[in-house]
Amino acid sequence: MKSGAPEINKIHHGDCLDLMRRLPAGSVDLVFADPPYNLQLHRDLFRPDRSRVKAVNDGWDKFESFCSYDDFTRAWLLECHRVLKDTGSIWAIGTYHNIFRVGALLQDAGFWILNDIIWIKTNPMPNFMGTRFANAHETLIWASKAKDAKYTFHYRSMKVFNDGLQMRSDWLIPVCKGPERIKEGGGKAHPTQKPEELLYRIIIATTNPGDLVLDPFAGTGTTAAVAKGLGRNFIGFEKELSYVNLAIERLDAVKPMQNSLLEIRNEKRLPRIPFGALVASGMVLAGECLWSSDRKFMAEVQADASLVCSGMTGSIHSLGTLVSGKERTNGWNFWYVERDGNLLSVDKLRDDYRKKHQRNSRADGL
Numbered sequence: 001m002k003s004g005a006p007e008i009n010k011i012h013h014g015d016c017l018d019l020m021r022r023l024p025a026g027s028v029d030l031v032f033a034d035p036p037y038n039l040q041l042h043r044d045l046f047r048p049d050r051s052r053v054k055a056v057n058d059g060w061d062k063f064e065s066f067c068s069y070d071d072f073t074r075a076w077l078l079e080c081h082r083v084l085k086d087t088g089s090i091w092a093i094g095t096y097h098n099i100f101r102v103g104a105l106l107q108d109a110g111f112w113i114l115n116d117i118i119w120i121k122t123n124p125m126p127n128f129m130g131t132r133f134a135n136a137h138e139t140l141i142w143a144s145k146a147k148d149a150k151y152t153f154h155y156r157s158m159k160v161f162n163d164g165l166q167m168r169s170d171w172l173i174p175v176c177k178g179p180e181r182i183k184e185g186g187g188k189a190h191p192t193q194k195p196e197e198l199l200y201r202i203i204i205a206t207t208n209p210g211d212l213v214l215d216p217f218a219g220t221g222t223t224a225a226v227a228k229g230l231g232r233n234f235i236g237f238e239k240e241l242s243y244v245n246l247a248i249e250r251l252d253a254v255k256p257m258q259n260s261l262l263e264i265r266n267e268k269r270l271p272r273i274p275f276g277a278l279v280a281s282g283m284v285l286a287g288e289c290l291w292s293s294d295r296k297f298m299a300e301v302q303a304d305a306s307l308v309c310s311g312m313t314g315s316i317h318s319l320g321t322l323v324s325g326k327e328r329t330n331g332w333n334f335w336y337v338e339r340d341g342n343l344l345s346v347d348k349l350r351d352d353y354r355k356k357h358q359r360n361s362r363a364d365g366l
């Protein structure tokens with residue numbers, strides 16, 4: 001960070017525009033922005049039992065007009081665009097009150113929308129007046145810095161996270177409650193504290209350990225707390241001192257996970273190696289025999305890497321399927337070569353080929 005820039009791994013008190021202007025261009029990997037909603041609540045809201053709803057009617061959420069809200073939104077979005085790395089991305093969350101304005105201005109600022117995620121609240125607040133549908137979701141926009149940007153997305157991690165099913169754009173997560181909800185004087189300390197579960201998904205999916213996550217509207221420090229726990233760096237800006245103090249206290253209690261738990265292993269796709277590469281490299285010789293593990297079946301390797309067995313011919317997979325009588329056989333796990341009197345699977349030979357090949361490309365500086 002340049003000198004005079006706000007320090008990382010801290011929550012800073014002040015206006016996010018002033019503070020962002022002091023960050024170097026291209027220094028941030030992820031922005032999570034939960035800006036004022038501009039709810040325009042002009043009167044108190046009561047439950048049927050006449051208790052007052054802790055709604056968002058604070059000074060920080062008040063703007064004179066849509067136009068002044070747009071000017072403010074445009075300014076912070078342009079700063080986010082400047083401080084983001086080319087590989088970075090931004091998440092902006094909001095409700096129907098503001099998200100459509102934020103979305104349009106986000107595109108105007110040069111961002112490229114990748115998804116909108118609907119956060120479905122499993123325990124939403126009812127519509128007490130019975131005048132509209134219960135407002136049970138918020139919208140998150142996820143966008144890269146430009147149309148063709150190479151942004152971080154751990155697709156496979158998200159699939160594993162979701163029990164092997166591709167993760168969809170509708171997320172069912174309860175609103176922040178219970179011990180996670182910071183209380184003051186018996187009530188909520190902040191009207192819009194977001195659930196950590198929401199930030200957990202976002203940070204795991206779209207950052208790497210050690211990345212820098214910026215939250216220009218830090219509130220109680222939810223983004224920073226989850227980022228710290230997941231071994232990411234963070235920087236948060238918040239203009240209300242009381243929230244800054246809550247966030248600092250909250251962050252002090254967070255211990256980062258050990259690095260070994262954070263490694264992203266799912267995303268690594270092994271390079272595809274055809275059986276022919278083993279034959280061409282001499283690791284398996286044309287004319288030698290492949291065996292099934294119980295030595296019941298034997299096939300001869302041809303120069304073109306096909307196998308021949310009892311008048312049948314095919315690839316390691318199709319011949320494996322034919323002789324085993326199974327619906328589908330993975331030839332890499334079915335066939336073995338004989339080395340020093342022992343059977344060695346062709347899959348093991350493929351591993352050796354990959355290792356050798358990787359070492360060579362490193363040595364060649366490829």
Ligand SMILES: C[S@@+](CC[C@H](N)C(=O)[O-])C[C@H]1O[C@@H](n2cnc3c(N)ncnc32)[C@H](O)[C@@H]1O
Pocket residue numbers: 014015016017034035036037060190192193194195216217218219220221222223237238239240243
């Ligand atoms: C919707 S809340 C964010 C809540 C936060 N995500 C959390 O989980 O606690 C928006 C926050 O932005 C702060 N804020 C509003 N305008 C700001 C500005 N110009 N600079 C910095 N913070 C601002 C408000 O004080 C408020 O805490």
